[in-house]
Amino acid sequence: MSSAAALPAPRGGLLRGLSDFLLRRPGAYLALLLVPPLLWLGIIYLGSLFALLTNSFFSIDEFSGTIDYTLTLSSYGQLLQLANFDIVIRTVLMAAAVTLASAVIAFPIAYYAARYAKGRMKAVFYLAVMMPLWSSYLVKVYAWKLILAKEGIVSWVADTLGVTVVLDGVLALPVIGGPSLSTSYIGTFLVFTYVWLPYMILPLQASLERVPGSLVEASEDLGAHPRQTFRHVILPLALPGMIAGSIFTFSLSLGDYIIPQIVGGSNLFIGQAVLIQQGTAGNIPLAAAFTVVPVAIMGLYLWGAKRTGAFDAL
Amino acid sequence: MTVAAPAVRFRAVTRHFGPVKAVDGVDLEIAPGEFFSMLGPSGSGKTTCLRLIAGFDQPSAGEIEIFGVPSAGVPPYARAVNTVFQDYALFPHMNVLDNVAYGLMVRGVGKRERHARAAEALALVKLGQHGERRPVQLSGGQRQRVALARALVNQPRVLLLDEPLGALDLKLREEMQVELKALQRKLGTAFVFVTHDQGEALSMSDRVAVFNEGRIVQVGPPEEIYERPRTDFVARFVGGSNVLPAAVARGIGGPDAPCSLRPEAIVLLTGPAPEGHAALTAMIEDAQYHGAARRLLVTVEGADLRLAVSIPAAEGGGFGPGQTVTLGIPLAALWAMEAA
Numbered sequence: 001m002s003s004a005a006a007l008p009a010p011r012g013g014l015l016r017g018l019s020d021f022l023l024r025r026p027g028a029y030l031a032l033l034l035v036p037p038l039l040w041l042g043i044i045y046l047g048s049l050f051a052l053l054t055n056s057f058f059s060i061d062e063f064s065g066t067i068d069y070t071l072t073l074s075s076y077g078q079l080l081q082l083a084n085f086d087i088v089i090r091t092v093l094m095a096a097a098v099t100l101a102s103a104v105i106a107f108p109i110a111y112y113a114a115r116y117a118k119g120r121m122k123a124v125f126y127l128a129v130m131m132p133l134w135s136s137y138l139v140k141v142y143a144w145k146l147i148l149a150k151e152g153i154v155s156w157v158a159d160t161l162g163v164t165v166v167l168d169g170v171l172a173l174p175v176i177g178g179p180s181l182s183t184s185y186i187g188t189f190l191v192f193t194y195v196w197l198p199y200m201i202l203p204l205q206a207s208l209e210r211v212p213g214s215l216v217e218a219s220e221d222l223g224a225h226p227r228q229t230f231r232h233v234i235l236p237l238a239l240p241g242m243i244a245g246s247i248f249t250f251s252l253s254l255g256d257y258i259i260p261q262i263v264g265g266s267n268l269f270i271g272q273a274v275l276i277q278q279g280t281a282g283n284i285p286l287a288a289a290f291t292v293v294p295v296a297i298m299g300l301y302l303w304g305a306k307r308t309g310a311f312d313a314l
Numbered sequence: 315m316t317v318a319a320p321a322v323r324f325r326a327v328t329r330h331f332g333p334v335k336a337v338d339g340v341d342l343e344i345a346p347g348e349f350f351s352m353l354g355p356s357g358s359g360k361t362t363c364l365r366l367i368a369g370f371d372q373p374s375a376g377e378i379e380i381f382g383v384p385s386a387g388v389p390p391y392a393r394a395v396n397t398v399f400q401d402y403a404l405f406p407h408m409n410v411l412d413n414v415a416y417g418l419m420v421r422g423v424g425k426r427e428r429h430a431r432a433a434e435a436l437a438l439v440k441l442g443q444h445g446e447r448r449p450v451q452l453s454g455g456q457r458q459r460v461a462l463a464r465a466l467v468n469q470p471r472v473l474l475l476d477e478p479l480g481a482l483d484l485k486l487r488e489e490m491q492v493e494l495k496a497l498q499r500k501l502g503t504a505f506v507f508v509t510h511d512q513g514e515a516l517s518m519s520d521r522v523a524v525f526n527e528g529r530i531v532q533v534g535p536p537e538e539i540y541e542r543p544r545t546d547f548v549a550r551f552v553g554g555s556n557v558l559p560a561a562v563a564r565g566i567g568g569p570d571a572p573c574s575l576r577p578e579a580i581v582l583l584t585g586p587a588p589e590g591h592a593a594l595t596a597m598i599e600d601a602q603y604h605g606a607a608r609r610l611l612v613t614v615e616g617a618d619l620r621l622a623v624s625i626p627a628a629e630g631g632g633f634g635p636g637q638t639v640t641l642g643i644p645l646a647a648l649w650a651m652e653a654a
Contacts, residue, residue, distance in 0.1 A: 212401065212403065214399050214400075214401055214403035215403050215405060217368075217370050217390070217397075217399070217403065218397070218399060218403035218404075218405075219405075219416070219420075220369075220370075220389070220390040220391045221368055221370075221390050221391070221395075221396055221397045221465075222391075222396065222416050222417035222420065222464065222465075222468060223391045223392075223417050223420050223421055223468065224391055224416075224420040225391055225420070228420045232405075232416070232419075232420070233405060236407045237406070237407060
């Protein structure tokens, strides 16, 4: 290589020799830099995922409670049983509702931050969005339990304003209602949406920030009403950010086992099922099969998003 | 709407940004079918004027009419003008054909018809075969043409062009100048062309408005701007003319006013000054070869005055810094300007 020929002659000494060697062989240098993170990613991350996948194809001996290492689909068969399948459906619906609500709430905030907020207001925006992430997750969830409880702030406000009827009406709704907000699906949904919202706002804001103002002006200039500009220019260009955000909100909701434990009814979500199966019940294969469900759903989701062209604007 | 209404009319238009007057009391009339350039350095208010016509910005005071219709409160999408943006502003998520068809699409023109018309517009800018491509797959010059086709497909009555050739290299820029001018003649649309390149403005325009610090300093046909500058700003900005202070002009028998003097009007003398010429002794500071012409930068003796002299390249190959020459100033070439 001509550039190597232009380098000074090798020097003596082990460290100098090594540094000369790396300078002359950029490939070896790159490999040295990449091996540790690749090992980490390969063994710790992908390896554990593979172990999980493998476990889901084993079964548990019902009498001894030990794991039978012959490959079988019986754990997946159990997933399809009504009680277990209920858990899957409940979790997916909740995650979808949380994602949808997050997107709807996040969009105007992200749009304002990307388009209009300048200087000080921008700092205020980042602070407001990030600050909830700095405090303990558990503290936030327990705080919400108090806010939503029967004698909590929400019911107190409703009582003060004389709209207890409305609150009671909402709680009387079939399925999503319950004795109080903190023991109903509505409560779980509210807390999920609150906790994961920043993960939707930030990528959405980043993607909106990258849409040049001149594109919006061009659209208007060509005769598009604001609504048309939103539909044909802003939304398609914000879609990759929205998908990125939804990956966070959707997958985090699919896997969480603490929020539904603290705020919500007695019906299980996937995360709780995994916890019970691998802990109390000691059924690692079924726990693994449950864990594969969110992974598979996210895979399908990304595949579908790609097919609809959501990443075309990237 | 009267028949005689100008395409665009500014009446005492002012646009403040806080304490900054980006546009300061501009009066302007652009005729239908005219190629009108707004020329000025950056920050002189020309782009702000364009944005006021497009409707992206509203005047702080004054009135803008488009074909006789007051445009106050009319949003950009309801104006019969289209813009070619400086950065082209093509939609990255659409192919070229859909980009061009966008204006028709939002007006509810059916897919078959809008694609046919978009293809026609692309053919007009010689990009007929690139409809399926994405903007990122095109070169700068091609994107520029797409932006042009996208604006023209809507058959605007006024086309606004914001430094559209700024990002192109010299050769392409010269080609596009010729094509733009031809296109404008063919379509008969009024073009409002913003540029900071005086050569571009002079070669393409029917009329040029020279902007400085938010005001129009002079407006007129290119020849007038070039040959009869009104102020020393116009003289210097449009084509780098020499400006003689009033004292010097008077001293050599010219008018008692600051005068512009074109570099190519000055001759080099070997003998006595001919009739109607004043002689000045000067020292050459620098001699530059420009192909067709040779440009000398000289300092006039006894006056704190530097002049640019342009002579045919064939003459005076032997000139170099430090030499003394005698300049012949034709008094008829001195153009008296307003005192600054």
